[in-house]
Amino acid sequence: MLSMTNEEVKKAAAFFTREIEKLASGRSLRLMEVCGTHTVSIFKSGIRQLLPENVELVSGPGCPVCVTPNEYLDTAIAYSRKSDVMITTFGDMLKVPGSSSTLAKEKAQGSDIRIVYSSLEALEFAAKNPGKKVIFLAVGFETTAPTAAAAILMADEAHLTNFYVLSAHKLVPPALRALLASGKSHVDGFLLPGHVSAIIGLQPYDFLSKEYHIPGVVAGFEPLDILQAVYMLMLQIHDQTARLENQYSRIVPKEGNPSACTILSQVYQQTDAVWRGLGKIPNSGMSIREKYQAFDALLNIPIIVEETKEASQCQCGKVLRGLLQPSACLLFGKACRPEHPIGSCMVSVEGTCAAWYKYGAGR
Ligand code: SF4
Structure with a gap:
């Protein structure tokens, strides 16, 4: 083609x-x-x-990014407020609203938040900053999870003791x-x-x-x-x-990528996970296996998260289930725009609301 x-x-x-x-x-x-x-x-x-x-x-x-619930964002924000923590994250997480703040606002107020393009870059930050607890925000599906798993294996091999992962990895088929x-x-x-x-x-x-x-x-x-x-x-x-x-057989083999799947199952195990709009779905998430729990942020860095809530008028949950087109949301293009997003679907470059806003809904 x-x-x-x-x-x-x-x-x-x-x-x-x-x-x-x-x-x-x-x-x-x-x-x-x-x-x-x-x-x-x-x-x-x-x-x-x-x-x-x-x-x-x-x-x-x-x-x-869209399906990651506020609870995760609020946890990341709470971590970012700790003086001994450095947050490493993909850029599109910065503007996603949590219950009462965003990582971008926290960064502007002095939190140590670095944008990375891969989990391996986060690992480099950890190696270069031994005085900091470096937390990688692991948000993504089966596509990106193997690289986070590889980073954990490398951290283990290098005996890094200040690299942590806050896992929000999710699996598509259970959803x-x-x-x-x-x-x-x-x-x-x-x-x-x-x-x-x-x-x-x-x-x-x-x-x-x-x-x-x-x-x-x-x-x-x-x-x-x-x-x-x-x-x-x-x-x-x-x-x-x-x-x-x-249709995509030029890239997708019937059996997938067995090496990536092996790394994934070596480091992660399936667990229940909460999805924005879909709630808790059995076996739809990935948590770090016991052997590598030294790299699990939640298990190693105590944190208290204030009350978590979703934006009350945002309809992202319905958009993500195919129940509502963005233009039917009362906030679309008014209170909610890319420069002032109310929900995650308006922030992410892959968000449906952002795509409707940018390219026009058509019919
Ligand atoms: Fe949520 Fe904004 Fe989309 Fe409405 S337009 S569903 S408020 S992200």
Whole structure:
């Protein structure tokens, strides 16, 4: 697909669009793009406008920053106020509102908060600052968790005693199961995340078709990838079958990445986790195994978190379950804008509200 000429891309896009329209005729369908990177690509490329009106794309719980609840942010903020702590974090966490502050505000008031581009960079900060307890905010799905696990293994090998991880790592398939089990989010087909699937492979999504009879297609991130994946979903829906298919086979092997999975299970174990909007989901999080608990921030650095609460009027929870489009939120574009976000979905570059605001909702 990457080696196609512009003309070939246009032709293929026209073909998929035409066929999707034919296959959708007489139906009203909701397809969920699970991944925040898909959401952004869909808005940026105008795919929503290319699809017929009776095929609606809704976003799911696939933006890691968005699904991280205030309780985690409040804990990170409380840690940042300790004089012997240095917080290391990806940049998009800075502006996410906690119950009463943000990491950006704490940084402005003197907290030692450093932006990093990987967990390994956080490790370097720990090695260079032995007088500080360096906490890495580990927010992300199966894609980023292996690098945090690798950082813990390296810290262990280097006998670092001032590196800690505050884990909010989450697993995508249990969230999809919870979404379906709730019975509230009607979805006719899933566009499944390419990056996550490159790690976990295809098998963890089997339940979609086997237990819920819902088709799923692992999709790449180019606009043409997404259109083709929608077309593949439409073919299944039209034929009244439900399978798991892989549109992104050039990157996603059926078995995923066994080495990354081995590192993950060496360091982490599955645990229940709280998701914004979805509540506590069994076995949807990752906690550090006993062997590496010396690197678990919560177990080693005492902290008291004042009362935690979610922003009362923010509808992120519904947006993340595909129950509400951002424009239906009363605060969208008014009290809540990227420069003054009320909820996480307006902060993250992968947030649905931010994408609607930046690229326009279309229809
Ligand atoms: Fe929350 Fe803002 Fe989105 Fe409304 S527009 S759901 S307040 S993030």
